Amino acid sequence: MQRFGHVIGPASGAPTSRQWRPVFDPDTAEAYAEVADGDAASVADAVDAARQAAPGWAGLRNSERARHLERLADALEARIEAFARAEAVDAGKPLALARDIEIPRAVSNLRFFAHAATQFASESHHGEAGLNYTLRSPLGVVGCISPWNLPLYLFTWKIAPALAAGNAVVAKPSEVTPASATLLGELALEVGLPPGVLNIVHGLGPAVGEALVAHPRVKAISFTGSTAVGRRIAGIASPMLKKLSLELGGKNATLVFADSDWRAQLDTLVRSAFQNSGQICLCGSRLLVERAVYDEFREAFVARVRALQVGAPLAPGTQVGPVVSQAHFDKILAALERARAEGGRVLCGGDALDRPGWYLAPTVIDGLDATCATNREEIFGPVATLQAFDDEAQALAWANAGDYGLSASVWTRDLARAHRLAAALDVGIVWINTWLMRDLRTPFGGTGASGLGREGGMEAMRFFTDPKNVCIALP
Ligand code: NAD
Numbered sequence: 001m002q003r004f005g006h007v008i009g010p011a012s013g014a015p016t017s018r019q020w021r022p023v024f025d026p027d028t029a030e031a032y033a034e035v036a037d038g039d040a041a042s043v044a045d046a047v048d049a050a051r052q053a054a055p056g057w058a059g060l061r062n063s064e065r066a067r068h069l070e071r072l073a074d075a076l077e078a079r080i081e082a083f084a085r086a087e088a089v090d091a092g093k094p095l096a097l098a099r100d101i102e103i104p105r106a107v108s109n110l111r112f113f114a115h116a117a118t119q120f121a122s123e124s125h126h127g128e129a130g131l132n133y134t135l136r137s138p139l140g141v142v143g144c145i146s147p148w149n150l151p152l153y154l155f156t157w158k159i160a161p162a163l164a165a166g167n168a169v170v171a172k173p174s175e176v177t178p179a180s181a182t183l184l185g186e187l188a189l190e191v192g193l194p195p196g197v198l199n200i201v202h203g204l205g206p207a208v209g210e211a212l213v214a215h216p217r218v219k220a221i222s223f224t225g226s227t228a229v230g231r232r233i234a235g236i237a238s239p240m241l242k243k244l245s246l247e248l249g250g251k252n253a254t255l256v257f258a259d260s261d262w263r264a265q266l267d268t269l270v271r272s273a274f275q276n277s278g279q280i281c282l283c284g285s286r287l288l289v290e291r292a293v294y295d296e297f298r299e300a301f302v303a304r305v306r307a308l309q310v311g312a313p314l315a316p317g318t319q320v321g322p323v324v325s326q327a328h329f330d331k332i333l334a335a336l337e338r339a340r341a342e343g344g345r346v347l348c349g350g351d352a353l354d355r356p357g358w359y360l361a362p363t364v365i366d367g368l369d370a371t372c373a374t375n376r377e378e379i380f381g382p383v384a385t386l387q388a389f390d391d392e393a394q395a396l397a398w399a400n401a402g403d404y405g406l407s408a409s410v411w412t413r414d415l416a417r418a419h420r421l422a423a424a425l426d427v428g429i430v431w432i433n434t435w436l437m438r439d440l441r442t443p444f445g446g447t448g449a450s451g452l453g454r455e456g457g458m459e460a461m462r463f464f465t466d467p468k469n470v471c472i473a474l475p
């Protein structure tokens with residue numbers, strides 16, 4: 001059976017504790033591999049390796065660090081098919097999604113931050129009190145904790161800026177999807193990244209994640225995952241006065257106005273709810289539709305959702321694969337039960353498929369108001385709700401009704417309305433007439449229960465460095 005070991009210092013392979021846990025294939029619900037089951041001792045080893053490597057890495061010229069990241073990006077690009085297959089098996093995502101979008105995006109993340117390393121600059125201030133300049137220094141050893149839904153995409157989104165800014169990294173991928181991060185860690189050693197600069201420790205959140213967060217030598221934690229775990233991490237890291245970036249859950253609204261080109265955009269609207277089986281923090285799982293077109297929209301949308309091809313991740317043509325784990329499958333089924341109990345009307349789907357693996361039929365529900373749990377709590381599966389609104393004010397109130405504030409999409413041809421809503425929506429990202437269109441220079445993150453801080457572009461470079469003011473008296 002395939003094994004995914006830690007990558008610590010120059011070595012990859014066996015866990016220090018010699019314990020392994022099974023890794024499951026969502027298509028069959030059977031174990032197909034094993035992953036190292038780390039503990040606080042593995043984290044301590046990785047932090048030691050990172051501490052040894054950190055000064056040398058920070059001392060390189062920016063352009064040399066950039067070249068290392070470029071080399072890794074090139075090597076990953078040459079292996080897109082292999083990495084995509086690894087994620088299709090590990091995470092259950094359709095091969096085409098991994099091959100055409102997510103692994104190429106991981107390549108872009110590495111390349112983007114290679115460029116950022118050479119473009120990052122700091123301010124100078126003068127004309128008031130002396131000549132001031134800002135030194136931005138790497139923090140030393142930083143921790144990056146990532147989830148299972150976009151395994152390599154989000155892993156690289158964190159480690160690339162951390163490395164570009166001159167830090168040594170200890171990263172903890174999700175124990176549910178350890179494959180692609182391990183392969184990348186091994187590839188990094190193969191292409192000559194100095195050992196200890198990127199360390200990967202596998203294992204459960206409470207054992208490995210918390211040990212990383214609590215380690216006194218780890219200066220910052222960049223975390224993407226659930227709001228509950230984000231709160232727990234904040235509880236440990238905040239009293240230690242560590243830098244924290246928390247990218248958490250979402251319950252995003254999609255506002256469809258009667259004047260929009262929704263008929264022509266139906267594929268994107270369906271994708272915005274069901275891509276990766278709805279397991280993307282940015283998915284629009286609450287569609288608010290103007291009453292004037294509600295019936296027509298509902299019929300067309302449901303027909304398109306019914307036509308989605310649900311199937312094995314490796315089968316050609318699959319648009320929706322299984323969900324990632326037994327625990328997640330059970331959680332979504334419970335959410336469907338709750339939606340029915342709250343009075344929701346299931347327009348399509350609503351149940352598991354009658355086949356092995358963790359397959360759920362893409363589900364659309366209406367008849368629920370903005371205050372019920374179904375419309376407030378993150379389900380993170382192939383489940384979307386529809387609500388009819390009467391006017392812009394009502395749409396805005398419903399969109400802003402929950403605790404989360406990650407993203408929203410607004411579909412309208414009325415430019416003034418688009419700008420008005422963009423300003424009034426209480427979220428970190430607003431898309432107008434599009435969804436998940438990303439320029440990597442833009443700030444990324446959410447408000448409220450969706451997190452703290454921003455990733456992306458120079459925001460990430462600033463997070464992974466400390467500013468120091470140097471003031472020179474001028475005669
Ligand atoms: P999760 O919070 O269960 O786990 C995320 C990571 O944290 C995993 O590596 C896990 O092992 C680790 N972890 C778990 N408990 C920990 C603890 N006590 N201390 C330290 N680390 C711990 O999340 P998940 O189920 O893997 O991912 C799904 C969630 O992630 C959803 O809520 C989704 O919205 C969110 N997400 C957010 C974004 C974003 O950018 N805002 C992106 C993707 C996913």
